[in-house]
Amino acid sequence: MRVHHLRMKAFGPFADEAVIDVDRLSEDGLFLLHGPTGAGKTTVLDAIAFALFGRVPGARGIKRLHSDHARPEDVPEVVLEATIAGRRLRITRSPEHLRPKRRAAGTTKVQAKATLVWVDGSGPDLTRLPEIGDAVVRLLGMSAEQFFQVVLLPQGEFARFLRANPDEREELLERLFDTERFGDLEDWLRDQSRASAAALAERMATLDRLAGQIAAVGGVELPTDPAMEWAEAALDAARETAQRTAESADVAQRELDRVHRTHDEASRLAAHRRRGVDATARLTALDARAGQLESAALALAAARRTATIAGVAEGHDHATAAADDAERDHRAAVDALADLPEGATVATQDVDAVEAAITRWNEESGRWEPLARRVSDRSRLVDEIARIDAQRNADDRQLGELQADLDAAPARRSAIVASIDAASAAGNELHRLEVEHARLGSITTALTDHATALRARAVADVEVLDARESHSRAREHLLDLRERRVAGMAAELAATLAEGEACVVCGSTEHPAPATDTAAPTGVDAAAERAAEREVTAAEERRTEAVSVTAALAERIANLEIVIDGASADAVAADVERTASAVAVARATAAELPRLQDSLLDLDGRVTLRRNEISEMAAAAAGREERLRSLTAERDRLDAEVAEATGGRIGVAERRRELAELATRAARVRDTLHSLVRARDRHTESAERLRKACAAAGFDDVGAARAAVATPTQVAEWERDLADAATARAAAEETLTDPDVRAAVDSAPADLEALGDELAAARSRRDVTANDAAVARHRVAELEVQVSQFWAAADGLEPVRARHAELAGLAELVSGRGQNARRMSLRSYVLAARLEEVLIAASARLRQMSSGRYEFVHSDAAGPRNRRGGLGIEVRDEYTGMVRAATTLSGGETFIGSLALALGLADVVSAESGGRVLDTIFIDEGFGTLDPEALDLVMAVLDELRSGGRVVGVVSHVEGLRARIPVQLHVQRTELGSRVRVEGAVGVS
Structure with missing residues (x-):
């Protein structure tokens, strides 16, 4: 693999884009990557590893990769161009990171992305993370862990x-190195050994469990090593017991059957005797109720006769109620008419006088009708005038409000414009404040970690001193034991010496000064010496661990002090509080900008709308005033006509309502009087029909008939009592005629209680013996199954034990x-x-x-x-x-x-x-421990590596290397993030 080009942006300490031309650095075959601690030297190697594998080496793999110096919206990205296995490719990767939300406060997670482009056009480009990872591993021929060790030499x-x-x-x-298959073999053998051990333990447990069950069920003592003969003897004893208990159960059952037959016969006779006694008692009780039952029969017959006059009586009751209702209605109508001044004299007169008054009042109301139609128009005029007047008042109020709103608009507009300017300025300032606040937060965390590390360092220093003292004491104790033991061994050897015989140590036959028992310490053996050696080893491990912890804490404290850079906790806390407050204020102010801009647009629109509304309302007011004057003149003319017609005594509508009420109430008096006459005639007719019906049913008068009436419930009760009495008498008489009952009544009663006791005793004896027999049979059945299982378990134990021994030995060997x-x-x-x-x-x-x-x-x-x-x-x-x-x-x-x-x-x-040839390797730190001569030898090896065509990058801050390696990549640390520059014989870039 040869690296050609590397570009980083918003990655680690590199906020701005950092471009490294590795081909240029590689022209001499050897270059130095140097810079101050924390500048980002190792981050350059991390970027190469991240581009290839999507993660970075070691403990650095868990840190956040997005640069703290970059803006939150900047996307972290690494672009690597390299040739691997003869194929040139370009990988672009962006890690998972957080960015600010576009339409709300807070952040949102952005998923990791990557692309692989074949620069030589040798295949389709890749965009899926798993595909890219597989392609890189396939080309390199090694995993990420191997690459981190053999290319980025830590x-x-x-x-x-x-x-x-x-x-x-x-x-x-x-x-x-892939040893997974050998580990799988170890695991498989270990699992097989465990499984066979479990199977053996299960077999042994099954055998012990079955032996325990046989002993418990058979009631025999469990031997130390139960054998098959013992199990069969327990089964034979159980079978003998089962035979004996079965014979006892048969004898008890025969005795129970005999006693049961005797008890059943006595119980049957006693039941018949009770039936005869009960029947006689029921007949006596019925004879005592004979008078009551006869009265019920007479009342039932009279009630049944009233059924023929029920309908006539109900009709008479309805007629009586109707006459009473008609009387009340007529009296109410007369009282209502008499309440009116003109109706009092008419209310008590006959029908003809009432009819004449109704005609007179209706004619007078008709004469008022033309004028009434004119008066109805007045209400419409009054309502319209009131509506227009109310509309005028409402419009006047609204017009005042619109004008006030319009007058206040300029001041409100100026305030909104000023707020918009402030929100825009706050938005411009927000990013700077957030970056500053994040930087102060990092320093605050570093201050806290620094204080914690100092306390831990103090504890670790004490632990180092204590560990060193413990190690010294343990070593002195070991040396003392060894001296004492050697002295003791010399005395033992001296005791075996004989004059003229060779010494087993030196071979001499002369022994001028043999050691004596009194000169040798006692009580020291090899076990004590081994125990002391273990104490020394443990103390040495403790000392090494303590020194390692102290060194790690010292390195952490130094790194934290670089971050703190002399800042005090109080000053940083004050700055954090100040910037947090400023960020909150700026964020809140900037968030108001969209709302303020909308408010300005709304205000300008409202001003235009208000002006249009005021113009429209002024035009509407002029037309409304003209309409109001016309309606008022028409109302005044109508009032003059009504006053002239009525003389001002009463209104037309009021008089017409008065006449209508008189006619209505008089008509009610007339109608109720007619109804009253008809109701009285029907009442007289129904009374005569009822009298005739009562006489036909055999009642002396209506009162006697009404007294004989009974409710359906009472009739049903009488019928049920009479029927029950008849049924009970018939059943009792039938029982007394039964031959078995007569014979039982005539015979002497048996002692059922004594017979019951005898039956219970026989049943108890039968139950005990039957239970004993069942238990014995069940014990035999259980033992037969358990003895069979015991034999099978004992027979299969040895093969399982042999297999386990073989598997356990193999598992122990390979582990x-x-x-x-x-x-x-x-x-x-x-x-x-x-x-x-x-x-x-x-x-x-x-x-x-x-x-x-x-x-x-x-x-x-x-x-x-x-x-x-x-x-x-x-x-x-x-x-x-x-x-x-x-x-x-x-x-x-x-x-x-x-x-x-x-x-x-x-x-x-x-x-x-x-x-595959690894054309580019990096060596990370460690040169500071070499003296000049050793450094020369190491440089010779590096020269040999580059002479073979490799490019070697040395990562170090050792000053001596800067003179030995002319081509250098200098990583510079600044407040705004790190930068890189190439220095060397070819110039500076």
């Missing part, structure tokens, strides 16, 4: 890899446990082979950079405290011929070793990816 991570324990190395190697002496899992074994390849390639680089002194040695020995082995890294020192741990290298040597590892890993992964 020296700090390889230094940690060099010093790491095997588990940590395994984690990195698994990300770089680095059990009989695996090297404590190396199958996956670790594969990774160890890959690590060995990496170390062979890295050793060639290391020998060159160390002037032939060092080379890597792969160790497959198990780790301390029985840890799994296979991934150990040691260093052979050719100066001493010794192989020692990689952790003993100095700082500069560690950097050289980690760089050699990184380059060796790049070679191996490149070979794994199909031999």
